[in-house]
Each structure stands twice: as structure tokens, then as C-alpha cells.
Amino acid sequence: xxxxxxxxxxxxxxxxxxxxxxxxxxxxxxxxxxxxxxxxxxxxxxxxxxxxxxxxxxxxxxxxxxxxxxxxxxxxxxxxxxxxxxxxxxxxxxxxxxxxx
Amino acid sequence: xxxxxxxxxxxxxxxxxxxxxxxxxxxxxxxxxxxxxxxxxxxxxxxxxxxxxxxxxxxxxxxxxxxxxxxxxxxxxxxxxxxxxxxxxxxxxxxxxxxxxxxxxxxxxxxxxxxxxxxxxxxxxxxxxxxxxxxxxxxxxxxxxxxxxxxxxxxxxxxxxxxxxxxxxxxxxxxxxxxxxxxxxxxxxxxxxxxxx
Numbered sequence: 001x002x003x004x005x006x007x008x009x010x011x012x013x014x015x016x017x018x019x020x021x022x023x024x025x026x027x028x029x030x031x032x033x034x035x036x037x038x039x040x041x042x043x044x045x046x047x048x049x050x051x052x053x054x055x056x057x058x059x060x061x062x063x064x065x066x067x068x069x070x071x072x073x074x075x076x077x078x079x080x081x082x083x084x085x086x087x088x089x090x091x092x093x094x095x096x097x098x099x100x101x
Numbered sequence: 102x103x104x105x106x107x108x109x110x111x112x113x114x115x116x117x118x119x120x121x122x123x124x125x126x127x128x129x130x131x132x133x134x135x136x137x138x139x140x141x142x143x144x145x146x147x148x149x150x151x152x153x154x155x156x157x158x159x160x161x162x163x164x165x166x167x168x169x170x171x172x173x174x175x176x177x178x179x180x181x182x183x184x185x186x187x188x189x190x191x192x193x194x195x196x197x198x199x200x201x202x203x204x205x206x207x208x209x210x211x212x213x214x215x216x217x218x219x220x221x222x223x224x225x226x227x228x229x230x231x232x233x234x235x236x237x238x239x240x241x242x243x244x245x246x247x248x249x250x251x252x253x254x255x256x257x258x259x260x261x262x263x264x265x266x267x268x269x270x271x272x273x274x275x276x277x278x279x280x281x282x283x284x285x286x287x288x289x290x291x292x293x294x295x296x297x298x
Contacts, residue, residue: 036272038277059286060200072135073109073110073138074109074110075136075137075243075298076110076137076138076139076297077293077297078288078289078291078297080110081134081137081139081284081288082284082288084111084139084141084284085281085284086102087143087281089163091276093282093285094266094282095263095266095282095283096285096286096289097283098263098286098291099259099263099289099290099293101288
């Protein structure tokens with residue numbers, strides 16, 4: 001869901017125009033940002049708590065180690081592996097008949 | 102020669118294509134697929150009369166990692182594996198992201214056979230498929246979230262049971278069709294085991 005979708009759904013739910021809904025959303029995000037900048041916490045029961053935290057800066061070497069680490073690749077999906085074969089259908093293989101039962 | 106951006110999940114297999122290596126070849130494919138890696142191999146390349154070298158180089162450069170088994174040191178002498186290791190090393194030297202994993206059958210032999218690469222520790226499989234699987238898990242497994250190694254061992258056993266289907270009445274599994282069948286089989290088993298989305 002993007003901002004425009006949110007605006008549209010708020011307008012529909014609250015039975016107001018899209019322009020008014022967009023103003024309300026902008027006001028909401030502005031207020032939340034200001035509050036978080038001040039160091040406040042925003043608690044919306046049923047939704048969650050928003051707060052800003054300072055993250056420890058990651059050193060250049062740590063970034064580099066993380067990049068050069070051999071194990072970074074996310075696992076491929078089964079479809080991607082089968083696509084790498086560059087064939088039209090995997091079902092034409094005898095092993096497919098044996099193992100897909 | 103095109104040296105584009107390597108695919109992070111593709112792994113090039115540079116291994117001897119002889120009957121005594123079949124079990125380890127199957128084990129390597131199963132281990133890679135169980136970790137969500139895509140095995141690539143020179144068997145995919147058909148000789149169209151233009152020479153295989155540029156296409157082999159392209160294939161190695163396309164892969165983020167390459168595995169080189171240098172355990173065939175006897176007679177008949179095989180130069181393909183060290184030659185392709187040289188290509189992979191050059192790709193790394195020209196600044197491309199490429200990791201190299203070396204496999205050997207015996208401990209300490211690599212220091213003598215290729216002393217120029219003494220800094221790299223080879224993974225020892227002792228000619229046993231299960232050790233080859235654990236070597237791949239050790240080298241390419243993620244820090245957390247890997248499937249259990251027993252799952253890969255079970256997948257290997259199931260796939261090896263069906264090796265006669267994969268062989269297609271040919272003497273060897275080292276051909277394009279069998280390589281494709283191995284990947285299809287291992288992927289189906291991994292999907293069944295619930296380790297591949």
C-alpha cells in the first residue's frame with residue numbers, strides 16, 4: 001500500500017474528499033515526525049509504538065567485511081534454479097515423473 | 102569476452118568428469134541446491150564450432166563463486182581443472198567479485214601440487230559424498246538459517262537411488278541432459294523437504 005492508496009481508503013472510510021484525506025495524512029505524518037524528532041514516543045493502542053533510536057555507526061571495514069563475506073547470497077527460489085536450465089518445460093524429464101508424485 | 106555483474110546465487114562447478122567422481126558430483130549439486138544456490142557447469146555449453154573457451158570464461162564470470170576440485174593429479178593427467186581455476190583467479194584479479202573454493206581428496210597434497218596458492222585452504226572430501234556436502238555447507242552456508250545437513254544427506258540418498266533414471270542408458274551422468282535432470286531432481290526434493298520456497 002502506498003500513500004495514495006492510504007489516502008483513497010481513508011477518504012472512502014471517512015466519507016470525505018481525497019484532498020481532505022491527503023491533508024489529514026500529511027498533518028499526521030508531520031506531527032509524528034516532529035514528535036519523534038523531539039524524542040517523544042507515540043503510542044497508538046492496537047497499532048504499536050513509534051520511537052526514534054540512534055544506531056551505532058557501521059565502520060567502513062565492517063561494511064567491507066559484510067560485503068566480501070562469502071555467505072551473503074540470499075537463497076534462490078526453486079523457480080529460479082529451474083529457470084537457470086534454460087529449457088521450456090521441466091516436466092519432460094524422466095526424473096520429474098519419478099519425484100513429483 | 103563479457104565480464105558482467107555476477108549472479109550472487111550461481112556457483113560454477115569445475116570438477117573431473119569421470120565415473121569415480123559421479124557420487125561427489127551429485128552430492129555437490131544437492132548441497133548447493135539445498136542452500137539455495139544455482140549450480141552451473143561447463144556441461145551446459147554445447148560446442149558450436151566457435152570454441153568453448155570464451156563461453157566457459159563468460160560462464161565463470163557470471164558466477165559469484167566457483168568450486169574447483171583438484172583431486173585428479175594422477176595419470177591420465179587432467180589440465181582442465183587447474184586451467185579453469187586460473188581463469189577464475191584472473192577474473193578475481195581484474196576486480197570482479199568472485200570467490201574461489203578449492204576441494205581436494207587428501208589433506209596437505211594441495212600444498213605440493215599447487216604451491217602458488219598456499220594461502221587458500223582446500224576443503225577435503227576424502228572421496229566421500231557426505232564429506233563433500235559438509236564441505237559445501239561449511240564454505241557456503243549462511244551464518245544462520247541453513248537447512249539441517251541431514252536433510253541434504255537424505256536428498257542425496259534419494260537422488261542417488263534414481264541415478265539409473267538420470268543416466269538414460271548412457272555410460273555416464275556427465276552430459277547436459279543428465280546435469281539438467283540432476284538439478285530438476287534435487288530442486289523437486291528440496292521443495293518437497295520444504296527448504297526451498
